[in-house]
Amino acid sequence: xxxxxxxxxxSPIMADxxxxxxxxxxxxxxxxxxxxxxxKRSVQSMLLAGKRANALSHPVVLDPVGIGAxxxxxxxxxxxxxxxHFDVIRGNSSEIKTLAGQNASVQxxxxxxxxxxxxxxxxxxxxxxxxLSLRYNAVMAITGAxxxxxxxxxxxxxxxxxxxxxKITGTGCMxxxxxxxxxxxxxxxxxxxxxxxxSLMGLCGQLAHEKMLQFDGGTSLFRTFLIDAISNMTTEIxxxxxxxxxx
Amino acid sequence: xxxxxxxxxxSPIMADxxxxxxxxxxxxxxxxxxxxxxxKRSVQSMLLAGKRANALSHPVVLDPVGIGAxxxxxxxxxxxxxxxHFDVIRGNSSEIKTLAGQNASVQxxxxxxxxxxxxxxxxxxxxxxxxLSLRYNAVMAITGAxxxxxxxxxxxxxxxxxxxxxKITGTGCMxxxxxxxxxxxxxxxxxxxxxxxxSLMGLCGQLAHEKMLQFDGGTSLFRTFLIDAISNMTTEIxxxxxxxxxx
Amino acid sequence: xxxxxxxxxxSPIMADxxxxxxxxxxxxxxxxxxxxxxxKRSVQSMLLAGKRANALSHPVVLDPVGIGAxxxxxxxxxxxxxxxHFDVIRGNSSEIKTLAGQNASVQxxxxxxxxxxxxxxxxxxxxxxxxLSLRYNAVMAITGAxxxxxxxxxxxxxxxxxxxxxKITGTGCMxxxxxxxxxxxxxxxxxxxxxxxxSLMGLCGQLAHEKMLQFDGGTSLFRTFLIDAISNMTTEIxxxxxxxxxx
Numbered sequence: 001x002x003x004x005x006x007x008x009x010x011s012p013i014m015a016d017x018x019x020x021x022x023x024x025x026x027x028x029x030x031x032x033x034x035x036x037x038x039x040k041r042s043v044q045s046m047l048l049a050g051k052r053a054n055a056l057s058h059p060v061v062l063d064p065v066g067i068g069a070x071x072x073x074x075x076x077x078x079x080x081x082x083x084x085h086f087d088v089i090r091g092n093s094s095e096i097k098t099l100a101g102q103n104a105s106v107q108x109x110x111x112x113x114x115x116x117x118x119x120x121x122x123x124x125x126x127x128x129x130x131x132l133s134l135r136y137n138a139v140m141a142i143t144g145a146x147x148x149x150x151x152x153x154x155x156x157x158x159x160x161x162x163x164x165x166x167k168i169t170g171t172g173c174m175x176x177x178x179x180x181x182x183x184x185x186x187x188x189x190x191x192x193x194x195x196x197x198x199s200l201m202g203l204c205g206q207l208a209h210e211k212m213l214q215f216d217g218g219t220s221l222f223r224t225f226l227i228d229a230i231s232n233m234t235t236e237i238x239x240x241x242x243x244x245x246x247x
Numbered sequence: 248x249x250x251x252x253x254x255x256x257x258s259p260i261m262a263d264x265x266x267x268x269x270x271x272x273x274x275x276x277x278x279x280x281x282x283x284x285x286x287k288r289s290v291q292s293m294l295l296a297g298k299r300a301n302a303l304s305h306p307v308v309l310d311p312v313g314i315g316a317x318x319x320x321x322x323x324x325x326x327x328x329x330x331x332h333f334d335v336i337r338g339n340s341s342e343i344k345t346l347a348g349q350n351a352s353v354q355x356x357x358x359x360x361x362x363x364x365x366x367x368x369x370x371x372x373x374x375x376x377x378x379l380s381l382r383y384n385a386v387m388a389i390t391g392a393x394x395x396x397x398x399x400x401x402x403x404x405x406x407x408x409x410x411x412x413x414k415i416t417g418t419g420c421m422x423x424x425x426x427x428x429x430x431x432x433x434x435x436x437x438x439x440x441x442x443x444x445x446s447l448m449g450l451c452g453q454l455a456h457e458k459m460l461q462f463d464g465g466t467s468l469f470r471t472f473l474i475d476a477i478s479n480m481t482t483e484i485x486x487x488x489x490x491x492x493x494x
Numbered sequence: 495x496x497x498x499x500x501x502x503x504x505s506p507i508m509a510d511x512x513x514x515x516x517x518x519x520x521x522x523x524x525x526x527x528x529x530x531x532x533x534k535r536s537v538q539s540m541l542l543a544g545k546r547a548n549a550l551s552h553p554v555v556l557d558p559v560g561i562g563a564x565x566x567x568x569x570x571x572x573x574x575x576x577x578x579h580f581d582v583i584r585g586n587s588s589e590i591k592t593l594a595g596q597n598a599s600v601q602x603x604x605x606x607x608x609x610x611x612x613x614x615x616x617x618x619x620x621x622x623x624x625x626l627s628l629r630y631n632a633v634m635a636i637t638g639a640x641x642x643x644x645x646x647x648x649x650x651x652x653x654x655x656x657x658x659x660x661k662i663t664g665t666g667c668m669x670x671x672x673x674x675x676x677x678x679x680x681x682x683x684x685x686x687x688x689x690x691x692x693s694l695m696g697l698c699g700q701l702a703h704e705k706m707l708q709f710d711g712g713t714s715l716f717r718t719f720l721i722d723a724i725s726n727m728t729t730e731i732x733x734x735x736x737x738x739x740x741x
Contacts, residue, residue, distance in 0.1 A: 002663045007713050013560065013603050017533040020564035027563060039264040039288075041533075066260065069274060070267035109260050167478065169249045218475030219254050228712030231661070286511040286535075313507065316521060317514035356507050414725070416496045465722030466501050 001034075004174035007231035008200075010181030016042045021049040030058050030184030032176050033084075035076055036065035036109070043076055050084030059087040059183040059190060062138075063176035066109040067091070068098035081136060087190050088183060089132070090141040090176050093117055093125065100132055110166060117146045126155045126247060139194045143175065147202060149195040150247075156195040159243040160202025162209045168223040175201045178230070195244065203241040204229035248281075251421035254478035255447075257428030263289045268296040277305050277431030279423050280331075282323055283312035283356070290323055297331030306334040306430040306437060309385075310423035313356040314338070315345035328383060334437050335430060336379070337388040337423050340364055340372065347379055357413060364393045373402045373494060386441045390422065394449060396442040403442040406490035407449025409456045415470040422448045425477070442491065450488040451476035495528075498668035501725035502694075504675030510536045515543040524552050524678030526670050527578075529570055530559035530603070537570055544578030553581040553677040553684060556632075557670035560603040561585070562592035575630060581684050582677060583626070584635040584670050587611055587619065594626055604660060611640045620649045620741060633688045637669065641696060643689040650689040653737035654696025656703045662717040669695045672724070689738065697735040698723035 005012040015024040018041075025031055031053040033046050053060045062084075064077040077099065080086075089099070092111035097104035104115055117125050129140040129150040142148045147158040165171040178197040186193040208225035215221060252259040262271040265288075272278055278300040280293050300307045309331075311324040324346065327333075336346070339358035344351035351362055364372050376387040376397040389395045394405040412418040425444040433440040455472035462468060499506040509518040512535075519525055525547040527540050547554045556578075558571040571593065574580075583593070586605035591598035598609055611619050623634040623644040636642045641652040659665040672691040680687040702719035709715055 003714060003717070006661050006663065011604055013563065014531070015564070016531075017566060019534065020532070020566040023564040023566075037261070037263075038267070040266065069260065070262070070270040072264060072267040072270075110258050167253050169253065217472075218478035220250060220471040220474035220478070223250070224471060224714040224718060225711075227714035231712035231714070284508070284510075285514070287513065316507065317509070317517040319511060319514040319517075357505050414500050416500065464719075465725035467497060467718040467721035467725070470497070471718060 001170055001173045001177045003227050004170075004230055005177040005181055007227050008178050008181050008233075010184065012177065016045045018045045018048055021045045022052040025049045025052040025058065026056065028058065028184075030061070030180045030187075032061045032063065032180035033080065034063040034065060034173055034176055035067070035073060035080075036063070036173060038073060038076060043079075046080060047083055050080065054085050059180075059187050060084060061088045061090065061176055061179045061183065062086040063173060064089070064091050064095050064099060065172070067095045068104055069109065074098065086136060086138045088139045088141060088179050088194050089136060090143065090172070090179055092172065093142055093144050096128065096132065096140070096142045100128055102128075111144055117142065117144045117148070122146060122148075122157065126150060126157070129155065139191050141179065141194055141198055143172065143198065147198050149191065149198050151191050154191065155247040156191075156198075157245050157247060158195065158199045158202055160199050160206060160241070162202075162205040164209055164212075164219060164222050165205045165226070167219050168226075171201070171205070171226070174227075196238075199242045199244050200230070200233060200238055203238065204233065206241065248417055248420045248424045250474050251477055252424040252428055254474050255425050255428050255480075257431065259424065263292050265292045265295055268292045269299040272296045272299040272305065273303065275305065275431075277308070277427045277434075279308045279310065279427035280327065281310040281312060281420055281423055282314070282320060282327075283310070283420060285320060285323060290326075293327060294330055297327065301332050306427075306434050307331060308335045308337065308423055308426045308430065309333040310420060311336070311338050311342050311346060312419070314342045315351055316356065321345065333383060333385045335386045335388060335426050335441050336383060337390065337419070337426060339419065340389055340391050343375065343379065343387070343389045347375055349375075358391055364389065364391045364395070369393060369395075369404065373397060373404070376402065386438050388426065388441055388445055390419065390445065394445050396438065396445050398438050401438065402494040403438075403445075404492045404494060405442065405446045405449055407446050407453060407488070409449075409452040411456055411459075411466060411469050412452045412473075414466050415473075418448070418452070418473070443485075446489045446491050447477070447480060447485055450485065451480065453488065495664055495667045495671045497721050498724055499671040499675055501721050502672050502675050502727075504678065506671065510539050512539045512542055515539045516546040519543045519546040519552065520550065522552065522678075524555070524674045524681075526555045526557065526674035527574065528557040528559060528667055528670055529561070529567060530557070530667060532567060532570060537573075540574060541577055544574065548579050553674075553681050554578060555582045555584065555670055555673045555677065556580040557667060558583070558585050558589050558593060559666070561589050562598055563603065568592065580630060580632045582633045582635060582673050582688050583630060584637065584666070584673060586666065587636055587638050590622065590626065590634070590636045594622055596622075605638055611636065611638045611642070616640060616642075616651065620644060620651070623649065633685050635673065635688055635692055637666065637692065641692050643685065643692050645685050648685065649741040650685075650692075651739050651741060652689065652693045652696060654693050654700060654735070656696075656699040658703055658706075658713060658716050659699045659720075661713050662720075665695070665699070665720070668721075690732075693736045693738050694724070694727060694732055697732065698727065700735065
């Protein structure tokens with residue numbers, strides 16, 4: 001995740017001790033809270049960091065990894081959402097359905113196939129994103145085969161991406177890191193910044209897959225080329241490759 | 248480790264907080280307990296997860312990383328073995344000798360050269376594996392230059408593998424992860440599932456080494472190609488490459 | 495970091511529980527204390543490990559990651575320096591300035607551009623290194639575009655390295671790990687061992703960059719080839735590539 005953030009041009013620092021997270025947050029331009037390696041000790045640190053970022057008007061991103069897989073995760077995510085204002089909330093379809101109180105098919109940290117986004121249920125997922133955007137006053141990013149980035153008024157539907165992205169660790173977490181970098185650099189238009197980060201990540205997945213095939217590689221080389229593509233991204237490549245529509 | 252598990256087709260989730268490990272274990276089809284990054288906080292979580300997995304009859308794998316390097320590791324491993332039934336126990340020769348109460352030459356987390364398995368002491372190591380299998384009612388996997396996978400009645404001797412596997416981090420841990428995936432998918436024949444995982448891992452080491460040489464690479468490219476080989480494995484490649492004998 | 499240490503031929507073990515760090519230190523030939531993922535629990539372990547290493551006359555390396563970014567980091571680093579004798583202290587220019595009580599431009603864990611070492615301020619940084627060497631009776635390694643390795647009497651100025659090294663995670667930490675390996679293997683001449691490790695790391699950055707270009711890669715392939723270069727290093731390659739001067 002830190003390598004992806006470095007690759008996009010941002011400068012990550014990871015801290016989780018309650019004695020330093022407020023100072024570290026003050027040094028930073030944005031904050032990403034990721035509950036992937038959740039433990040009770042770090043929840044207090046998340047609250048302190050989030051409140052400080054809110055006080056400083058730094059954009060804050062939430063990645064509710066595995067919400068629904070345990071009560072600890074669900075309660076922690078909901079508690080964070082009560083105590084902290086998030087500017088962007090990113091999850092897969094199972095996580096976002098759980099957040100909305102819907103019955104998701106949680107299978108650990110991966111989205112269940114039963115919850116996958118396709119043309120037939122796209123409108124429902126956009127409506128879900130927009131109702132959550134209203135509830136939390138946040139840009140919602142639901143990622144999967146099709147990605148949705150929406151606030152209460154506007155939705156971007158993004159067709160970039162590659163199925164192999166779910167066969168390596170950390171693509172969701174990397175994207176949340178990129179979101180932190182992008183909204184930190186463009187806090188005036190969080191929706192657009194978030195849509196740019198999500199489409200960039202998806203496009204990098206496509207480019208990584210093409211290059212992996214050239215070298216007869218597998219999932220690990222794909223992971224290498226994914227971060228390579230982030231580090232080598234240009235406006236030109238991005239403009240040419242993005243497949244996005246506005247709803 | 249998680250990337251290797253994803254590469255073999257399984258879906259890993261890593262959790263270590265005592266408040267969620269029982270629920271996470273319930274969602275999963277198998278459990279791997281690895282004491283590599285041991286701390287007192289996580290031992291309680293290991294016990295809770297292991298007991299839940301036993302109650303649900305999910306297969307459980309133990310990787311007693313670095314047992315013998317400290318009393319904490321030795322006592323923790325022995326305590327886990329008293330409290331939890333493990334279906335598979337995997338370690339290098341130094342770790343397994345320590346487990347058996349024999350005098351191993353422990354040098355941290357790597358097997359000592361004095362404990363390496365070769366043709367001259369192979370029978371002794373098979374006897375060791377089978378006596379431990381009887382004691383713990385578990386399939387034993389001793390990995391090194393030659394690998395042994397045995398229960399009390401039958402032993403597989405596996406000649407796959409490559410010395411570079413000891414020059415990168417996590418090959419033992421990855422294999423324990425694969426063992427979790429394989430015995431989770433085939434709980435009816437744990438011995439065979441374990442032998443398949445061990446020989447697959449060794450074969451992937453050989454394939455990774457060949458490909459590394461093509462690119463004039465070093466240990467990091469070897470590590471990339473090792474996971475690539477896991478993700479690209481087919482029945483055909485496995486059957487052609489496995490070097491295994493039954494004792 | 496562990497992969498870099500393995501690549502140089504050493505055998506790393508990472509432990510942070512207070513119940514085992516003294517035993518693990520006793521098994522090892524050197525100790526590296528890195529405050530990158532600092533938390534209150536591990537500080538006690540650092541003190542125990544450091545004191546044991548001192549008692550056994552094992553060389554000890556300090557990497558004060560992000561000192562200055564929070565009071566916790568600054569106070570911890572200073573407390574460790576009071577309680578433990580370090581043989582080598584390695585940091586970037588911002589970290590070392592903070593250590594000296596100078597006003598550094600701390601931007602998280604990366605050196606600030608305002609603190610970068612160039613020909614115009616090189617003499618000042620050498621003087622800084624030598625005064626800290628006297629204060630702490632340690633070899634100082636300040637790494638950046640130009641690296642300085644100095645004790646109170648002699649300074650090596652090293653011109654190896656590549657800017658991409660700051661665009662991936664862990665190059666500073668990897669180097670601290672290599673320093674542990676090198677001074678563990680050559681405790682009689684810590685200054686020379688440290689200079690060798692620093693120049694080797696920089697040279698590997700250059701070699702990795704060349705190879706990355708061959709494959710049209712980005713930062714992740716660069717990271718792979720950096721560790722590859724460490725694992726493939728020979729005396730011949732090192733002698734030919736090192737750009738070092740003695741002051």
